[in-house]
Amino acid sequence: MKKSRYINGIGAVTAQGIWRTDFFTESQPLQQAVNAAQQPSYRELISPAMARRMSRGIKMGIYAAQQALDEAQIDIPDAIITGTGLGCSEDSEKFLRNILDNDEEFLTPTAFIQSTHNTVAAQIALRLGCKGYNFTYVNRSVSFESALLDASMQLQDAEATDILVGGVDEVSDHTFRLLQLVGHIKPSDVHETIHDSNSPGANYAESATFFTLSQQKTAYSYCEVQDINLQNKLSQGDLAAFTKEFLERNGLHAGDIDALVLGYNGDKEFDGWYDIFECIFPSIPSIYYKHLIGQCDTSSAFAVATAAKLIREQIIPAIIQRNQVTLDRPLRNVLLYNQFRGEDHSLVLLRSC
Amino acid sequence: MAELKEELKGKIIEVLNLEDIAVADIADSDPLFGEGLGLDSIDALELIVLMDKEYGIKLSDPKQGKSIFQSIDTMAAYIAENRTK
Numbered sequence: 001m002k003k004s005r006y007i008n009g010i011g012a013v014t015a016q017g018i019w020r021t022d023f024f025t026e027s028q029p030l031q032q033a034v035n036a037a038q039q040p041s042y043r044e045l046i047s048p049a050m051a052r053r054m055s056r057g058i059k060m061g062i063y064a065a066q067q068a069l070d071e072a073q074i075d076i077p078d079a080i081i082t083g084t085g086l087g088c089s090e091d092s093e094k095f096l097r098n099i100l101d102n103d104e105e106f107l108t109p110t111a112f113i114q115s116t117h118n119t120v121a122a123q124i125a126l127r128l129g130c131k132g133y134n135f136t137y138v139n140r141s142v143s144f145e146s147a148l149l150d151a152s153m154q155l156q157d158a159e160a161t162d163i164l165v166g167g168v169d170e171v172s173d174h175t176f177r178l179l180q181l182v183g184h185i186k187p188s189d190v191h192e193t194i195h196d197s198n199s200p201g202a203n204y205a206e207s208a209t210f211f212t213l214s215q216q217k218t219a220y221s222y223c224e225v226q227d228i229n230l231q232n233k234l235s236q237g238d239l240a241a242f243t244k245e246f247l248e249r250n251g252l253h254a255g256d257i258d259a260l261v262l263g264y265n266g267d268k269e270f271d272g273w274y275d276i277f278e279c280i281f282p283s284i285p286s287i288y289y290k291h292l293i294g295q296c297d298t299s300s301a302f303a304v305a306t307a308a309k310l311i312r313e314q315i316i317p318a319i320i321q322r323n324q325v326t327l328d329r330p331l332r333n334v335l336l337y338n339q340f341r342g343e344d345h346s347l348v349l350l351r352s353c
Numbered sequence: 354m355a356e357l358k359e360e361l362k363g364k365i366i367e368v369l370n371l372e373d374i375a376v377a378d379i380a381d382s383d384p385l386f387g388e389g390l391g392l393d394s395i396d397a398l399e400l401i402v403l404m405d406k407e408y409g410i411k412l413s414d415p416k417q418g419k420s421i422f423q424s425i426d427t428m429a430a431y432i433a434e435n436r437t438k
Contacts, residue, residue, distance in 0.1 A: 048372065048373055049391055049393075051372070052369065052370040052371060052372050053370065053395070102406065105405075105406075106402050106405055106406040107402070108368070108398070108399050108402045109395055109398045109399065109402075110395060110399060113395070
């Protein structure tokens with residue numbers, strides 16, 4: 001028998017600040033090529049002695065994780081699973097710069113220790129005293145979805161009851177300069193929102209988004225994670241078949257989907273994928289979110305947060321709706337689609353509970 | 354020696370990223386580990402690298418560190434006596 005997987009808690013630190021009830025009413029579209037997250041105060045969660053060694057990504061991850069646990073009223077999860085595209089890139093850069101600047105001598109331990117991709121999951125576990133399954137997926141733009149898939153399977157197989165799952169990526173100077181050089185990030189002198197974008201590349205931002213995923217439904221449950229599918233390579237011609245197959249294995253057809261949450265990021269060369277996807281589902285609300293929180297390898301985690309909130313509240317804030325279709329029925333099945341530069345396609349199906 | 358101690362305090366704050374501590378907050382005789390600045394074993398490794406990089410002092414015997422890193426006073430005295438740059 002298929003076990004349920006409920007989202008019982010959400011936490012996030014983004015360019016629009018932390019996850020909160022008025023998140024969408026207080027947000028403004030990003031226009032900068034590179035955006036730092038609005039950092040909350042970490043003093044209540046992380047001692048100054050610990051915080052001094054942590055990069056922003058680690059602190060953001062710890063904060064978002066605690067928010068998700070608090071909302072679900074879970075002290076220690078059975079497992080911690082994270083996804084990250086670039087890991088703790090700030091410390092990686094620091095360590096590598098030290099190697100170059102000091103001719104491979106005088107290598108300090110802190111940057112090395114903190115530079116690994118699993119640092120965030122490890123630091124969360126250390127802080128909580130969680131000795132359970134701890135895993136980090138580094139699969140570019142499906143890093144978070146890979147973590148979510150693992151968490152879903154762990155719950156399905158009854159390996160765990162409550163799982164903390166999240167995605168985190170931080171901004172770092174050198175790496176982001178390189179991403180700008182290769183055109184993944186818009187040039188610094190281009191100030192476009194996703195809505196009025198007319199150029200290649202995306203506005204990037206750092207973010208951390210975490211969820212408490214549980215077998216048990218509670219009074220706080222947002223929705224249920226119904227299914228996840230990942231596909232590295234896909235042609236635009238196969239997108240409809242890929243989606244249809246996913247829906248069919250869940251006993252659904254296109255008409256059963258009540259809203260879409262799409263990963264439009266303002267890259268003129270690749271946003272066409274979402275236009276094609278929208279055409280499979282005419283006349284339902286289409287929602288986007290990266291104009292608020294920016295692009296990074298794990299920004300699609302925020303799509304899950306967005307969809308979960310919509311399902312629970314049954315309201316679509318105007319700032320995240322792309323089309324003009326009025327919501328005329330209950331939001332029951334919400335389908336999320338993300339890709340990055342035509343690769344790493346992911347579908348996530350959320351259902352009201 | 355006073356100048357070296359001030360320089361050392363500044364370097365320690367910078368290297369260990371002691372965000373809320375200023376040079377003036379560190380007394381020359383304050384213990385660096387435990388009750389004083391509250392440094393730990395990872396910081397000790399950072400201090401060993403600092404001694405090597407900034408003053409050309411290689412600590413081959415880790416046991417030495419315990420006495421050398423007691424306070425700014427002991428560190429400065431050891432550096433003044435053994436520095437090669």
